[in-house]
Amino acid sequence: MMMTIDVRKCNAQKKYAGDLTGEFEADDALIDIPYVRFSSPVRAELHYEILEDDSVEVTGTLFFALEGACSRCLAQTEQKFEGSVDACFVPQGGESEEYRYRNGVVDLQSCLNDALILALPGRLVCEPPCVALEWNEK
Numbered sequence: 001m002m003m004t005i006d007v008r009k010c011n012a013q014k015k016y017a018g019d020l021t022g023e024f025e026a027d028d029a030l031i032d033i034p035y036v037r038f039s040s041p042v043r044a045e046l047h048y049e050i051l052e053d054d055s056v057e058v059t060g061t062l063f064f065a066l067e068g069a070c071s072r073c074l075a076q077t078e079q080k081f082e083g084s085v086d087a088c089f090v091p092q093g094g095e096s097e098e099y100r101y102r103n104g105v106v107d108l109q110s111c112l113n114d115a116l117i118l119a120l121p122g123r124l125v126c127e128p129p130c131v132a133l134e135w136n137e138k
């Protein structure tokens, strides 16, 4: 699903802050670990605040799970992860390195993808005891 914030509508309703939750299918191509994929949709629990200058602050947490081969012992495993979202969107035309939005609607997908990439682990390791770890310690 598309996660968006309709800033014009929120302003019209004088609803300048709120919570937003949703799920989206993440692209397995974001993962840089062999034989690992997302095992379920990513869940986003977000809070947004529309400031007086129409910039929109978005904070929250992403919950996701990866499944695939343990990077050490190759056993199939599934692990849960969390990532944090902390982004600011400004209306198009503003000068900044922040995210832009157009036509009064914030499309959260780019910031969610960025937060996801930051939260992705470098490898997937099965729950202890990972057999490979035990071997290494002996």
Ligand SMILES: [Zn+2]
Pocket (backbone or CB within 6 Å): 070, 071, 072, 073, 074, 075, 125, 126, 130, 131, 132
């Ligand atoms: Zn393992």
